[in-house]
Amino acid sequence: MSNKFSVYRKEHFNAAHRLNNPKWDETTNQKVFGKCNNAHYHGHNYELIVKVVGEINPETGYVIDMKELSTIIDTHILEHFDHKNLNEDCIEFKDLNPSAENIALVIFQKLRKYIDSNLDLQIRLYETERNFVEYPHTI
Secondary structure (H helix, E strand, O other): OOOEEEEEEEEEEEEEEOOOOOOOOHHHHHHHHHHHHOOOOEEEEEEEEEEEEEEOOOOOOOOOOHHHHHHHHHHHHHHHHOOEEHHHHOHHHOOOOOOHHHHHHHHHHHHHOOOOOOOEEEEEEEOOOOOEEEEOOOO
């Protein structure tokens, strides 16, 4: 039996975006992305759940110090994305469509650098109450 535990940190941020493929014409973009292709952008109240999986550190009793995890998320995600236009304000989406999937991937890549490599990491990002993505899909 594994002594691994999953710990979670829940955060939220508000951001605007537009889903658009510049290689396509307006009709195709509208057909594929619908309301999400609004030329004036649209916003979401994103709910972010960061899952960290690992064994308990016998010296601390933690898988990860949740205060430290909170600070990492605040510094590298919330300060960067909250109340921003993802297309216009965030270099990560200069050439990357800011779909929920791509936002979750970018968040994972940013956080992975600051979380001990012995710990597994998973991102769950809610774009709406009913629509969410997870990356990676299993850990």
